[in-house]
Amino acid sequence: xxxxxxxxxxxxxxxxxxxxxxxxxxxxxxxxxxxxxxxxxxxxxxxxxxxxxxxxxxxxxxxxxxxxxxxxxxxxxxxxxxxxxxxxxxxxxxxxxxxxxxxxxxxxxxxxxxxxxxxxxxxxxxxxxxxxxxxxxxxxxxxxxxxxxxxxxxxxxxxxxxxxxxxxxxxxxxxxxxxxxxxxxxxxxxxxxxxxxxxxxxxxxxxxxxxxxxxxxxxxxxxxxxxxxxxxxxxxxxxxxxxxxxxxxxxxxxxxxxxxxxxxxxxxxxxxxxxxxxxxxxxxxxxxxxxxxxxxx
Numbered sequence: 001x002x003x004x005x006x007x008x009x010x011x012x013x014x015x016x017x018x019x020x021x022x023x024x025x026x027x028x029x030x031x032x033x034x035x036x037x038x039x040x041x042x043x044x045x046x047x048x049x050x051x052x053x054x055x056x057x058x059x060x061x062x063x064x065x066x067x068x069x070x071x072x073x074x075x076x077x078x079x080x081x082x083x084x085x086x087x088x089x090x091x092x093x094x095x096x097x098x099x100x101x102x103x104x105x106x107x108x109x110x111x112x113x114x115x116x117x118x119x120x121x122x123x124x125x126x127x128x129x130x131x132x133x134x135x136x137x138x139x140x141x142x143x144x145x146x147x148x149x150x151x152x153x154x155x156x157x158x159x160x161x162x163x164x165x166x167x168x169x170x171x172x173x174x175x176x177x178x179x180x181x182x183x184x185x186x187x188x189x190x191x192x193x194x195x196x197x198x199x200x201x202x203x204x205x206x207x208x209x210x211x212x213x214x215x216x217x218x219x220x221x222x223x224x225x226x227x228x229x230x231x232x233x234x235x236x237x238x239x240x241x242x243x244x245x246x247x248x249x250x251x252x253x254x255x256x257x258x259x260x261x262x263x264x265x266x267x268x269x270x271x272x273x274x275x276x277x278x279x280x281x282x283x284x285x286x287x288x289x290x291x292x293x294x295x296x297x
Contacts, residue, residue, distance in 0.1 A: 101133035102140060102198060102290055107169035109254040110206045120210045120277055122236050124248040131255050136197040136290060142167075143196075144188050144269065144289035150222075151186045153179040157281070161186065169286045171206040171254070181280035183213065183240055186287065187222065187270045194291035196261040199231065201271060202285040205252045211282070212249070213240045213274035216259055218266030227266065232259045240274060256286070265294050 149161040158178035164186055168175055179186075196218055203211045213235040220226040233245025250257055269289050273282045 098138045099135045100138045100140075102136050104134070104200060104256075104258075104288070105169070106256075107171065107202075107205075107254050110171045111208060118208070118210065118251070118277065120249050122234070122248050123210065124250045126251060126253075131258065134198055134258060134260070137292060140197050140290050140292050142288045143190050143194050143291045144287060147191055148189045149186055150189075151179065152184050153282075164188070164284045164287050167286070169202050169254075169256070171202075171204065171285060176204060176283050176285045179282040179284070181275060181282075183272060183274040184282040185270050185272045186284055187224075187268055188287060188289065189222065190267050190269065190289060190291070193220070193265060193267050193294040194289070195263045195265055195294045196231075196269070196289060196291040197263055198261055198290040199259045199269065199271075200256040200286075200288040200290070201259070202254075202256040202287075203252050203273065203276070204283040204285060205254050205256075207278075209252045209276045209278055210249050211252070211273045211276045213272060214247075214249075214257070215240060215242055215245065215272040217242075217270045217272075218261070218264050219268050219270070220266060222268055224268065224270060229264045229266065231261045231264060235274075240272060242272070256288075261291075 144165050145167055147165050149164045151161055154161075156177045156179055159174075159176055161177060163175070163177050165188060177186075199216055201214070201216070203209070214232065215230065215235060216232040217224060217228055217230050219228045230243070230245075232247055233243065234247040234249050235242065235245045238244045269287070271284070271287055275282065
């Protein structure tokens, strides 16, 4: 009896232990699942607060596109930049172009003192001292020297037209050309396009004289049609028909009349005159044209 009792009770005890063990395992598993579910809920809540979609990785921040220099710069700014570049280039060119005084060889003076009793309107007063040096780009020279000369008077009364550019500035007899009365002109072919910086005229300086309607022009063609530029004009009443001039009459001296041509471009130089205060004739001892070859355009 006792054996059966203990056997039966042992079986029941063992069965009870098995049931308790299964219940404990089930409770542990449910607890683990609840904890895992709670963690997932907390993660989803955090992602929702940050604006992220659950289950998706956050996208990396993209840098904002920047506009290029061409897009950000307005047409006005571009024009200003171009103008500044051009100005800088012009300043650099001026710095590279060195200046030097012109070497003008003067002839012997044939009279001394200030002329008197000259009843000439719009007459420039004598300086009473040597002419100051004239500055021009380095390399400027007399490009008219020994160049061909033509004239409105092809048959001079005295001398030859070649004397106008032979380099001889003496006022002695036999060193000048005498043209007919009233308006006459001489035209010098410089042989090529030149940048002209100065023209020096010696009409006649053996005695003090004033030549009238002195006009100097430069042009690209021998007929003076293309690019005609007047660089001196003292015709105050337009008696020459070439326009009223603002320049003054002057007394001839051994220094000659130096005219600032300001670098005008041309191949031909023409000089007009219309008699003088002594007679109606026109004279030329020498015409010097100081320039440099012009670059091709």
